Amino acid sequence: MARPRTHDETLRLRLLDEGGRLLAEQGPAALTVRRLAERAGTSPSAVYSLFGDKWGLVDEMFREGFRRFAERIAALERTGNPAADLNAVGEAFRANARANPHLYDLMFGEPFPEFVPGQETRAVAMGTFGALVEATGRCVDVGLLEGDPLTLATIFFGMVHGLTSLELLGWLPSPEQADAAWRRARLALYEGLRRVSTEV
Amino acid sequence: MARPRTHDETLRLRLLDEGGRLLAEQGPAALTVRRLAERAGTSPSAVYSLFGDKWGLVDEMFREGFRRFAERIAALERTGNPAADLNAVGEAFRANARANPHLYDLMFGEPFPEFVPGQETRAVAMGTFGALVEATGRCVDVGLLEGDPLTLATIFFGMVHGLTSLELLGWLPSPEQADAAWRRARLALYEGLRRVSTEV
DNA sequence: GTGGTTCTATAACGACGTTTCAAATCAATG
DNA sequence: CATTGATTTGAAACGTCGTTATAGAACCAC
Numbered sequence: 001m002a003r004p005r006t007h008d009e010t011l012r013l014r015l016l017d018e019g020g021r022l023l024a025e026q027g028p029a030a031l032t033v034r035r036l037a038e039r040a041g042t043s044p045s046a047v048y049s050l051f052g053d054k055w056g057l058v059d060e061m062f063r064e065g066f067r068r069f070a071e072r073i074a075a076l077e078r079t080g081n082p083a084a085d086l087n088a089v090g091e092a093f094r095a096n097a098r099a100n101p102h103l104y105d106l107m108f109g110e111p112f113p114e115f116v117p118g119q120e121t122r123a124v125a126m127g128t129f130g131a132l133v134e135a136t137g138r139c140v141d142v143g144l145l146e147g148d149p150l151t152l153a154t155i156f157f158g159m160v161h162g163l164t165s166l167e168l169l170g171w172l173p174s175p176e177q178a179d180a181a182w183r184r185a186r187l188a189l190y191e192g193l194r195r196v197s198t199e200v
Numbered sequence: 201m202a203r204p205r206t207h208d209e210t211l212r213l214r215l216l217d218e219g220g221r222l223l224a225e226q227g228p229a230a231l232t233v234r235r236l237a238e239r240a241g242t243s244p245s246a247v248y249s250l251f252g253d254k255w256g257l258v259d260e261m262f263r264e265g266f267r268r269f270a271e272r273i274a275a276l277e278r279t280g281n282p283a284a285d286l287n288a289v290g291e292a293f294r295a296n297a298r299a300n301p302h303l304y305d306l307m308f309g310e311p312f313p314e315f316v317p318g319q320e321t322r323a324v325a326m327g328t329f330g331a332l333v334e335a336t337g338r339c340v341d342v343g344l345l346e347g348d349p350l351t352l353a354t355i356f357f358g359m360v361h362g363l364t365s366l367e368l369l370g371w372l373p374s375p376e377q378a379d380a381a382w383r384r385a386r387l388a389l390y391e392g393l394r395r396v397s398t399e400v
Numbered sequence: 401g402t403g404g405t406t407c408t409a410t411a412a413c414g415a416c417g418t419t420t421c422a423a424a425t426c427a428a429t430g
Numbered sequence: 431c432a433t434t435g436a437t438t439t440g441a442a443a444c445g446t447c448g449t450t451a452t453a454g455a456a457c458c459a460c
């Protein structure tokens with residue numbers, strides 16, 4: 001019937017893999033359609049037949065970032081202590097960011113200002129946030145924290161995201177001090193929220 | 201001796217002004233050398249004779265962002281209460297971000313991944329961070345907080361930056377709830393840090 | 401008016417994302 | 431086995447970007 005297809009699933013995975021490598025090794029500016037195609041031994045057209053456009057490819061890498069994060073979250077066991085569980089979510093967030101810094105940048109930085117995640121992708125991203133809301137919610141349920149779980153989760157996320165950004169930028173001192181700062185920050189915020197009621 | 205100069209200080213200011221307007225109205229992608237020159241009624245060359253290159257212009261807008269922030273910080277009066285002063289710095293940070301969202305994006309987001317601030321500009325930026333370190337330092341001095349002022353400032357900055365990012369992205373609920381979340385987060389972090397010692 | 405000097409706007413360059421389109425390839429058909 | 435037809439691919443072209451080279455415009459001194 002037709003010419004045999006080479007723009008197939010194999011090439012698709014190869015492009016995603018090589019794209020991630022390009023991003024990690026040389027930064028977002030190096031991720032161009034031409035360069036990527038050359039590295040993968042194909043032509044720029046492949047990106048368009050397999051991903052629609054450049055942002056289609058970026059979208060999949062974006063999702064992969066959240067997939068890996070979700071994996072870590074899912075691996076967390078729910079202990080009997082909601083406060084410890086909440087803490088574990090924060091640690092998982094940080095660990096994931098340090099394990100996949102280029103994907104973290106893709107997820108929460110904006111290395112491609114023109115890229116906006118698709119609706120389905122945004123839903124996936126929001127889903128992982130749901131784990132955080134659930135964690136604060138359980139703290140509220142057992143009376144450890146007070147207030148709206150979503151607002152509490154937002155505050156925690158703000159803190160964790162802020163510290164992670166600073167750490168990846170290298171603005172946190174030595175690794176040991178970074179660990180200490182993280183521990184203290186998380187614990188302080190939690191203890192503070194326990195003591196500071198919703199009516200300020 | 202020569203042709204009269206039109207690439208002068210007046211045009212320079214006009215370009216900066218028009219650049220800010222472009223950024224605020226249509227986002228970073230719209231800030232191109234050609235478009236800017238056309239808006240300012242000149243040619244692309246003007247950007248190069250006055251700013252070296254595109255990033256020279258962006259660098260000046262970046263500095264303007266920190267200049268405005270420093271202005272707000274300088275306007276804060278030092279009360280007898282270091283805790284209140286620390287709180288005021290956080291509020292000034294938020295207020296500045298809301299008053300100049302496109303400059304905030306320039307300062308702490310990375311709308312132009314290729315742009316790296318010059319050394320002198322980074323020094324200006326770090327200078328404003330010094331005000332925060334000073335605020336935490338005074339809290340330490342009078343025994344309100346414990347630990348290294350720089351680490352404390354980093355924790356506070358992480359929190360404030362995180363919440364500001366979320367607010368500008370529209371991830372914080374209604375304005376009233378945002379206010380409440382901010383108040384509670386700031387107070388909780390402060391009270392938590394008071395109670396959680398450096399030895400965790 | 402002419403020459404020399406200084407400055408500007410135009411046009412070109414390479415790279416980008418994207419699109420168009422002809423060449424390439426194989427199954428089905430005669 | 432040759433031809434047709436459907437389908438996919440890669441090369442070339444388009445418009446845009448930041449940037450640069452350059453031709454010529456605009457002034458002063460003579």
